[in-house]
Amino acid sequence: MNRVKWKGPYVRNSLLRKVKNSNSVFKNNIKIISKNSVILPKFIGLTLQVYNGKTFIIVKIIDEMVGYKLGEFISTRKQFSYKKKKK
Numbered sequence: 001m002n003r004v005k006w007k008g009p010y011v012r013n014s015l016l017r018k019v020k021n022s023n024s025v026f027k028n029n030i031k032i033i034s035k036n037s038v039i040l041p042k043f044i045g046l047t048l049q050v051y052n053g054k055t056f057i058i059v060k061i062i063d064e065m066v067g068y069k070l071g072e073f074i075s076t077r078k079q080f081s082y083k084k085k086k087k
Contacts, residue, residue: 009038009067019043031056035071052076 003010012034019042022030033051044063049056050070057074065073 009040011037011040019046022046032070035069035074037070039065039068039070041066050074 012032015032015034015037018030018032029049030046031049031051035050035052039061041063043061044066045061047058047060048070050059050073051057052074053076059070059073
């Protein structure tokens with residue numbers, strides 16, 4: 001379901017403050033817990049650390065990601081593999 005156009009995209013205020021204050025050389029320390037925030041054009045070129053429920057996953061924002069949510073680029077489930085039996 002889409003968000004109403006007059007409200008605009010959902011971005012958490014703390015995320016906007018962190019991006020605004022990160023105009024320095026060190027752009028890799030932005031840690032984000034909200035996966036439901038929309039990626040804006042001003043985020044292009046930043047490296048964000050998004051929390052997946054256990055660890056922080058590093059995500060580099062490129063221009064094709066604009067308009068999508070941060071949670072779409074991280075996996076929250078562990079990959080399953082069958083154990084081999086020892087003979």
